[in-house]
Amino acid sequence: MKYALDSEKVAVATREMLEKRGVSTTDIAELTFFLQKDYFETLTLEQCLASVEAVLGKREVQNAILTGIQLDMLAEEGKLISPLQEMIQHDEGLYGCDEILALSIVNVYGSIGFTNFGYIDKLKPGILKRLNDKSTYEKHTFLDDIVGAIAAAASSRIAHRKQSEAEQIL
Amino acid sequence: MKYALDSEKVAVATREMLEKRGVSTTDIAELTFFLQKDYFETLTLEQCLASVEAVLGKREVQNAILTGIQLDMLAEEGKLISPLQEMIQHDEGLYGCDEILALSIVNVYGSIGFTNFGYIDKLKPGILKRLNDKSTYEKHTFLDDIVGAIAAAASSRIAHRKQSEAEQIL
Amino acid sequence: MKYALDSEKVAVATREMLEKRGVSTTDIAELTFFLQKDYFETLTLEQCLASVEAVLGKREVQNAILTGIQLDMLAEEGKLISPLQEMIQHDEGLYGCDEILALSIVNVYGSIGFTNFGYIDKLKPGILKRLNDKSTYEKHTFLDDIVGAIAAAASSRIAHRKQSEAEQIL
Amino acid sequence: MKYALDSEKVAVATREMLEKRGVSTTDIAELTFFLQKDYFETLTLEQCLASVEAVLGKREVQNAILTGIQLDMLAEEGKLISPLQEMIQHDEGLYGCDEILALSIVNVYGSIGFTNFGYIDKLKPGILKRLNDKSTYEKHTFLDDIVGAIAAAASSRIAHRKQSEAEQIL
Numbered sequence: 026m027k028y029a030l031d032s033e034k035v036a037v038a039t040r041e042m043l044e045k046r047g048v049s050t051t052d053i054a055e056l057t058f059f060l061q062k063d064y065f066e067t068l069t070l071e072q073c074l075a076s077v078e079a080v081l082g083k084r085e086v087q088n089a090i091l092t093g094i095q096l097d098m099l100a101e102e103g104k105l106i107s108p109l110q111e112m113i114q115h116d117e118g119l120y121g122c123d124e125i126l127a128l129s130i131v132n133v134y135g136s137i138g139f140t141n142f143g144y145i146d147k148l149k150p151g152i153l154k155r156l157n158d159k160s161t162y163e164k165h166t167f168l169d170d171i172v173g174a175i176a177a178a179a180s181s182r183i184a185h186r187k188q189s190e191a192e193q194i195l
Numbered sequence: 196m197k198y199a200l201d202s203e204k205v206a207v208a209t210r211e212m213l214e215k216r217g218v219s220t221t222d223i224a225e226l227t228f229f230l231q232k233d234y235f236e237t238l239t240l241e242q243c244l245a246s247v248e249a250v251l252g253k254r255e256v257q258n259a260i261l262t263g264i265q266l267d268m269l270a271e272e273g274k275l276i277s278p279l280q281e282m283i284q285h286d287e288g289l290y291g292c293d294e295i296l297a298l299s300i301v302n303v304y305g306s307i308g309f310t311n312f313g314y315i316d317k318l319k320p321g322i323l324k325r326l327n328d329k330s331t332y333e334k335h336t337f338l339d340d341i342v343g344a345i346a347a348a349a350s351s352r353i354a355h356r357k358q359s360e361a362e363q364i365l
Numbered sequence: 366m367k368y369a370l371d372s373e374k375v376a377v378a379t380r381e382m383l384e385k386r387g388v389s390t391t392d393i394a395e396l397t398f399f400l401q402k403d404y405f406e407t408l409t410l411e412q413c414l415a416s417v418e419a420v421l422g423k424r425e426v427q428n429a430i431l432t433g434i435q436l437d438m439l440a441e442e443g444k445l446i447s448p449l450q451e452m453i454q455h456d457e458g459l460y461g462c463d464e465i466l467a468l469s470i471v472n473v474y475g476s477i478g479f480t481n482f483g484y485i486d487k488l489k490p491g492i493l494k495r496l497n498d499k500s501t502y503e504k505h506t507f508l509d510d511i512v513g514a515i516a517a518a519a520s521s522r523i524a525h526r527k528q529s530e531a532e533q534i535l
Numbered sequence: 536m537k538y539a540l541d542s543e544k545v546a547v548a549t550r551e552m553l554e555k556r557g558v559s560t561t562d563i564a565e566l567t568f569f570l571q572k573d574y575f576e577t578l579t580l581e582q583c584l585a586s587v588e589a590v591l592g593k594r595e596v597q598n599a600i601l602t603g604i605q606l607d608m609l610a611e612e613g614k615l616i617s618p619l620q621e622m623i624q625h626d627e628g629l630y631g632c633d634e635i636l637a638l639s640i641v642n643v644y645g646s647i648g649f650t651n652f653g654y655i656d657k658l659k660p661g662i663l664k665r666l667n668d669k670s671t672y673e674k675h676t677f678l679d680d681i682v683g684a685i686a687a688a689a690s691s692r693i694a695h696r697k698q699s700e701a702e703q704i705l
Contacts, residue, residue, distance in 0.1 A: 028621060028624075028625040029531075029535075030528060030532075030621075030622070030627055030629060031532070031618065032528065032529070032532055033532075034617075034618050035618050035622075038616075038617070038618055038619075042616075084475070084525065084629060084631075085475040085476065085631050088622070088630055088631055088632050089632060089635075091616075091618075091619045092606070092619060092632045095615060095616060095619055096602070096606075098616075099609070104614075105605060106548075106552075106601075106605060106608075107544075107548070108541065108544050108545050108548055108601075109548075109601045109602060109605055111538060111540075112540070112545075112598070114538075115538040117540055118307065118354060119307060119354060119355065119358060119540060119594060120307075120598055121305050121306040121307045121594075121595050121598055121639070122306075122598050122599060122602045122636065122639070124306040124307060124309050124310065125306045125599075125635060125636065125639045126632065126635065127309075128306065128309060129475075129476060129631070129632070129635045132472050133475075135291050135424070135425040135469075135473075136291040136292075136294040136295045136298065136425065136469060137288065137289060137290075137291045137294060139294050139297075139298060139309065139312065139313055140294065140312070140313040140316040140317055141313065141317075142309065142310070142313050143309055143310040143311065143312050143313010143314045143315075143316065143317070144313045144314050144316075144317040144318075145313075146310040146313065146314075147310055147311075147313070147314040148314075184288060184289060185289065185424065188289060188370060188372065189372070191369075192370075192371070192372055192373075195369075198451060198454075198455040199701075199705075200451075200452070200457055200459060200698060200702075201448065201702070202698065202699070202702055203702075204447075204448050205448050205452075208446075208447070208448055208449075212446075254459060254461075254645070254695065255461050255645040255646065258452070258460055258461055258462050259462060259465075261446075261448075261449045262436070262449060262462045265445055265446060265449055266432070266436075268446075269439070274444075275435060276378075276382075276431075276435060276438075277374075277378070278371065278374045278375050278378055278431075279378075279431045279432060279435055281368060281370075282370070282375075282428070284368075285368040287370055289370060289424060290428055291424075291425050291428055291469070292428050292429060292432045292466065292469070295429075295465060295466065295469045296462065296465065299461075299462070299465045299645075299646060302642050303645075305594070305595040305639075305643075306595065306639060355594065358540060358542065359542070361539075362540075362541070362542055362543075365539075458647065458694060459647060459694060459695065459698060460647075461645050461646040461647045462646075464646040464647060464649050464650065465646045467649075468646065468649060475631050476631040476632075476634040476635045476638065477628060477629060477630075477631045477634060479634050479637075479638060479649065479652065479653055480634065480652070480653040480656040480657055481653065481657075482649065482650070482653050483649055483650040483651065483652050483653015483654045483655075483656065483657070484653045484654050484656075484657040484658075485653075486650040486653065486654075487650055487651075487653070487654040488654075524628060524629060525629065528629060
């Protein structure tokens with residue numbers, strides 16, 4: 026059978042993988058709300074959720090999510106070649122490929138999301154705390170950065186939209 | 196006279212521009228110390244200063260600093276074309292070119308610096324607070340991101356070097 | 366008067382600046398056509414033009430264009446501080462901030478545009494040849510990379526849309 | 536046993552993986568020579584090889600190589616989850632994570648390498664032609680971009696060093 030990209034299948038798989046790894050869109054929307062609530066006082070969790078959904082609809086975001094989660098799962102199962110196995114398994118601080126994939130997600134709504142990504146990645150509020158719990162057998166080396174990046178991209182989207190709304194009123 | 200790049204002149208001009216805009220290497224080293232002190236308990240301000248100096252020795256860092264400060268100065272003097280003038284003058288949140296130049300500095304020691312950059316840019320400790328004081332006539336739209344980026348890159352360099360030291364002891 | 370971002374003004378200024386510097390949207394669409402014609406045999410210049418228009422509608426693209434052209438114009442007028450003046454005036458190969466701004470434009474439709482940007486920047490077909498003519502008083506150090514980047518981003522957009530069309534037929 | 540990063544082990548594994556996948560440092564040096572020979576007439580293949588070695592000595596380069604080759608190998612063995620498996624197996628043009636990892640390698644010597652990376656990735660000279668041969672069972676979706684990126688980074692390093700040499704003579 027000839028290969029052909031099936032975008033719907035990629036989109037669906039992305040949602041399933043996130044769910045399977047214990048991350049709901051509401052978990053991510055709560056991070057976006059945390060990042061943006063002080064800037065937009067009328068902001069609701071529903072608006073954050075809509076922004077997260079929009080980010081998850083982007084092809085590059087889906088590709089980065091699938092790739093990152095796949096590497097996390099393989100690390101969990103011990104199926105990567107040494108020393109990549111050890112670096113991902115132990116969330117090695119000098120590894121960096123997790124940050125690189127995450128940045129490609131943040132980029133989707135422009136460079137204004139970089140600082141939000143860094144901030145949330147340090148503070149680790151909400152779901153990020155659970156994803157970083159090193160006491161379990163679960164490995165989320167890529168996923169914790171990915172989730173923070175989706176929340177940061179969704180924040181950038183909100184900032185752009187709030188500007189559009191403000192200009193339309195004028 | 197034929198043009199030829201004079202690397203020494205670029206390096207010297209970078210230092211002079213930073214000084215002229217009120218930023219000392221110690222100011223930046225203090226940010227690096229703030230970012231790294233909890234990870235390396237024997238870290239000294241002198242080590243941070245040496246790392247900042249190394250970052251400032253990189254050509255791409257110098258180019259980004261000169262370009263960013265130049266734009267800040269022109270904005271301060273009101274010499275940019277509208278609406279770029281207004282965006283830089285008012286540190287427009289949706290502008291983003293300041294973050295882009297800053298990222299090129301952070302990159303110098305790899306992707307592990309992204310989160311430190313974002314974190315410090317949000318918290319604005321030390322010199323970053325003064326650079327963000329909007330009550331003065333001074334405009335530091337680019338410089339505040341640049342200074343945070345240098346501190347983040349210097350932090351990455353320290354993380355790499357501390358690893359080398361640890362491995363040499365073993 | 367209180368500052369407020371006027372998105373329409375930024376969009377209009379971007380078009381005016383490109384025109385003023387001698388670059389039409391058709392010039393850029395021709396580069397996109399050059400890059401994509403071998404992959405999509407039914408591709409028309411009109412489709413390329415529509416993609417270029419879409420790229421130019423993005424805020425980060427507008428910001429990068431305004432910033433780059435502003436620096437080119439100041440270099441042409443000799444108004445930048447030395448040695449930044451000389452580096453931009455002579456399109457110094459080791460400068461790099463032109464490539465950085467360009468990459469932020471390419472990024473707008475994802476990483477698949479990187480190779481198209483590099484390819485066209487080396488070959489310099491169409492309008493890029495004129496922008497690189499060093500025998501005139503004009504300085505287009507930033508603009509030539511920016512134009513190539515817009516063409517590359519428009520190519521990425523076409524690739525994504527052609528995929529959507531193909532999937533809709535199935 | 537407590538985990539500790541072993542930098543030497545990572546460096547050695549990187550070399551072994553490249554060799555195992557049929558890529559020698561000379562293959563990469565030849566690409567660098569192809570890219571730079573017209574700019575520096577005294578350039579030798581030995582100098583290119585030394586630059587490739589320097590690039591391969593960088594931690595972020597090693598991490599990106601190990602990660603990319605690992606994904607290629609798993610795709611070859613059919614061990615990735617669908618639809619990531621199909622996208623990597625068929626070098627899907629809209630995937631993009633291969634370009635993202637490659638860019639992190641190019642970045643190691645700054646933004647001036649972006650255009651060389653794109654150019655070589657389109658032309659596919661030397662070893663890149665073999666890595667792109669889709670008629671074999673081998674899958675090099677990541678590796679072909681990685682090899683081009685190493686060659687581009689080595690080119691940037693040469694450009695910086697040739698400048699230093701020229702300035703030392705003066």
